[in-house]
Amino acid sequence: MKKIFVIAILIVALFAFSENGVYPDKIVVGSFQALSGPYAVIGQEMTKGMKAYFNWINNNGGIYKRQIELVVADDQLNPSKTVIEVKRLVEEDQVFAIVGGLGTYGCLAVMDYLNDNGVPFVYQGSGSSLLAIPPKKYVFPVQPDYTLEGQLITKFSVETLGKSKIAVLYMSNDVGKEGLQAVKTKLADYGMKPALEIPYNPAETDYSSLAVRVLGVNPDLTVIYGFVTDTVRWIKTLRDYGVECDIVTIYPNADPVIITLAGDYAEGIYITGWVPLPTEDRPDFVRDYQRFLGIYQESYPDEQVPSSYAVAGFIAAEVFVEGLVRAGPNLTREALVKSLESFDHWNGILSKDISWGPNQRRGKSSMYFLQVQNGLFVPVTNLLTLEK
Amino acid sequence: MVLNQIVLGLATGSFYSLIALGIVMIYKTTGVMNFAFGNMAMFMAYVAFTFTAMGLGPAVALIIVLPLAALFGYAVERFTLRPIRHLSHASMLIVTLGILMILEGLVTQIWGTRYKNFPELIKGKPFVFSGKAGIVVFRRQDVLVFLILICISVLIYLLIKHTKLGIAIKAVSENEKAAQLMGISPGKVFSWMWMFGTALGALVAVLSAPKTYISPVMMVFYQIEGFTAAVLGGFESFAGAIVGGLALGVIENLVGTYISNELKSTFSLILIIVVLLIRPQGLLGSRKIRRV
Structure with missing residues (x-):
């Protein structure tokens, strides 16, 4: 018992x-x-x-x-x-x-x-x-996060591509608004501000009337804060309207489906990335x-x-x-x-450069930029941070 | 600039008009608000995609899909709605909601979870017109949609005015029992309207697929805009649906340009409420007078 x-x-x-x-x-x-x-x-x-x-x-x-x-x-x-x-x-x-x-x-x-x-x-x-x-x-x-990304996009656009007349097309939701704010904040560091800001509804199926406004401003770079389908719609519409400037968009679009859907229209666009891309020059990836x-x-x-x-x-x-x-x-x-909290630039199979610490929760502080070239994603920068 | 926005609004509005027409066709005769309208069209867009994946051209795929869509509409009406027609309208609404959800789940099971591309029926560089008023660009497919809208409008007019089916449609939508006493079969009219309506939805889905890309949500936006256009024009009027869609396209563009682009969608929903309050029968609808 x-x-x-x-x-x-x-x-x-x-x-x-x-x-x-x-x-x-x-x-x-x-x-x-x-x-x-x-x-x-x-x-x-x-x-x-x-x-x-x-x-x-x-x-x-x-x-x-x-x-x-x-x-x-x-x-x-x-x-x-x-x-x-x-x-x-x-x-x-x-x-x-x-x-x-x-x-x-x-x-x-x-x-x-x-x-x-x-x-x-x-x-x-x-x-x-x-x-x-x-x-x-x-x-x-x-x-x-979109704040980090927006600031890196701005840094890349201004410092690497040398652009100064930047338009921002953003989904009118928390994602787009956070992105816009980040771009504006970073542009202010360079004493600049966006040449054009257009909020849009990602569910809309036609951006022709908005593209007229982009054409009117004629920016030398356009940032699109959108997800796959609306981003492709924007790219096609802008190109159809004769807007030939560089286009940069965000990492949710770094998926092969964007090339499948946009076809030739995707050529030359820049996309942020944070997952390593298995390219010929990186046998480790x-x-x-x-x-x-x-x-x-x-x-x-x-x-x-x-x-x-x-x-x-x-x-x-x-x-x-x-x-x-x-x-x-x-x-x-x-x-x-x-x-x-002990992760310090930890690399796994696909996870790269993850860091946390006591009172530090931003897991990724670095991103790189891809460009669509001949129907493929090609990395055009190394990992960039706001500090470097 | 204003001219630009009006012209572009008409291009967008053509899609809204076609959707509104499909919704009104079904509602006018059967009295059922088909909530599955968009998803039935979406399902047929997936079917069309299957044909193009097999190597057929988009136009051929569309031609095959339209009668299939009509059969689909017939099957839904004949085998899911008509048996419960005597119960209540609410029960039929619930059935359409059920179909909406079934189709949503079914497409990802059959066709997977990736967005599908669908080619334009007419390829080629867009038409560009530039002048003092600015630049207007027409994609060839948009021009095609506008022409289709005109053709369908004329066909509906001829159908209603000059055919027995048209007279039967009018009779059933006015008074189902009286029509039945006159020898008209309401069941046949319901079937025809569901077939026309579903085929029209499939047409819009396939024509818009190069812009929306094929996915379970591809028709959500159009369905909302189509409902709004139908309310604006008059839920029981074919002409109202056409005018309502075009007007909505133009109004939204003007609101987006001159007031706020963020308010465009909100504006559509406010418009429904305002129209329902001021003129419940819509711009071109007629008020029903009933004897006490």
Whole structure:
């Protein structure tokens, strides 16, 4: 009787002091993605990237003999659903951490809740600077934020390309407005301001009437803060109207689909990038990409060219797993935070140059620029930072 | 500048008019607001993409898809809506919402999650006109859409005024029971209108695909604008749908240029409310007078 009592107390103590979502044989991790609805095209791809990496880890023995179990909640990219789903993941499914949530508004909607409840939130499918600034103990952004990107775009346009008459076409939402503000701030450092600012609705299907205004100003460089389809619409419209200036656009567009959709119109446009490109002059990146492809195709053998969203999901999983490894076998949320804060220009397979530290949450502080040349992305700069 | 914006607005408005026409066709006779209208069109755009992926030209793909779309419309009306027609309009609305969601999920399962490209029916450099009023650029495809709108408008006029089907459409939309007593089969009229309407939606989806690219959300914007155009012109008037679409295209451009581009979409929604408050029957609709 006494033995049973002691064992019972030990079991209760074990559960009382063990970390949520951490079991002897598995770690339960949550994510929120648009698995259905109109944005499933993004969410399903990002989920595949995460699953591919976690499957590979699990097939190779897991992390300290623990398998990673990924629970993906479908929020349809609707922030009101995100809040409900994330609370369910944390309070009912008792996940250890949230990894790779998709969508700016959803991520921002749950950011404070997760931070206040001490749930690590690693990698967000969003470039909002609000995730990184001010730093939040449990929130670890990886993707470059639009403020950093906007300032780097301006630096590249003015210092490298020597442009001075810059137009900014931006989605009239948080992404576009943050980008515009960043460009304006950096231009002010050069004693300049945008020659033209045009907000637009990304759902609109025709930008002809707005292109007339661009033509009227005749800028020598145009920055487009848009996502794939509206960016392609803009590029085609501007070129049809005879606007021949250089065009720079943002990293969500660094996907092969933009070349497929825009065709010859894409020639010469500059795009920011933060994921290394496997080009002939970088055999190390080619090797990394082949390794990624091998891991990815173990789960999805029919996919020859994974999308950039799948790449994002892969990086989310890769960064998180490195954090788990560094946290050691006695896994707690505090140990994970500490281990993630030890990242110092860390390079994984596709994750490159990731740094965090106490009170430092901007995971990426460097980006480079690509140009579309003969239907291919070609890097035209090394990694740039605001300091250099 | 004003002339520019009016001309460009007419080009954009042509798409809105065609969508509004499709919505009105279905609503006028069956009284059903088809929320799945845009997604049915989107589905047919994916079908057209499949034909082009098999090596057929875009025009051929369109010609094949139009009758398929009509069959699709027929099937939806005949097998999902007509059996529950006696229940309530609300139940039919819910069915259209269900179809909307089913199609949204289905396309990603069948065609994957990547955006699809669709070629323009007419290729070639756009027409550029420059003068004192500024520069106006017409893409050939936009000119084609405007011409199609004119042709369809004329065809609808001839159909309504000079054919038995046209008379049946008018009779059923006026009074379904009286029409039935006169020997007209409302079921057949419903089927024809769903076939025409769905084919029209598919036409817009395929013609706009080179701009919107084929994805589950490709018709969301057009459906909203089409509804707005239909409200503006009059939900029960074919002429109203055409005028409403063109007017909306022009008004939006003028608002975007002279007031604020950010307010364009908001303006469309405000316009619906204002029209419903001041003239519920729309610009060209006629007020129904009922005996007590």
